[in-house]
Amino acid sequence: MSGNNGITGGLETTTLPIAMTISAFIAIAWYNVLELNFMIWMTFKRRHGLYFYSLLVSSWGIFVYALAFLIKFFQVLENNYATVVFITIGWYAMVTGQSLVLYSRLHLVMYDQRILKWVLWMIVIDVFLFHVPTTVMTFGVRFPTSV
Secondary structure (H helix, E strand, O other): OOHHHHHHOOHHHOOHHHHHHHHHHHHHHHHHHHHHHHHHHHHOOOOOOHHHHHHHHHHHHHHHHHHHHHHHHOOOOOOHHHHHHHHHHHHHHHHHHHHHHHHHHHOOOOOOHHHHHHHHHHHHHHHHHHHHHHHHHHHHHHOOOOO
């Protein structure tokens, strides 16, 4: 674990089986993204609405998140800022996208419009309560300042 690569280490500090395992899991994630997108485009007759777009965003968030970690781990880019930005974008898409997927189907089991609005507000507030501090901490851990 070298200091410049952060907590995930890098290619120079790992073994071939670990690198192959990481690659295999990322390949599985990408396969799931492709399969899910195929199913989304083949299943939906009307390609609009919160459910459709939040499914797409959350699935492609997995792709971006995994790609950014792959680039960081195998040191394709020397710029750690770029990989951390893409890791953060992918995480936003996965987390908030999946929350919106669940919210978009909530009206099927919950009929009280007041509660549905409160759940939507909870998702919006969670974006500010959790995404912003997590982003600040992610960049802070990756790039500590020397005092």
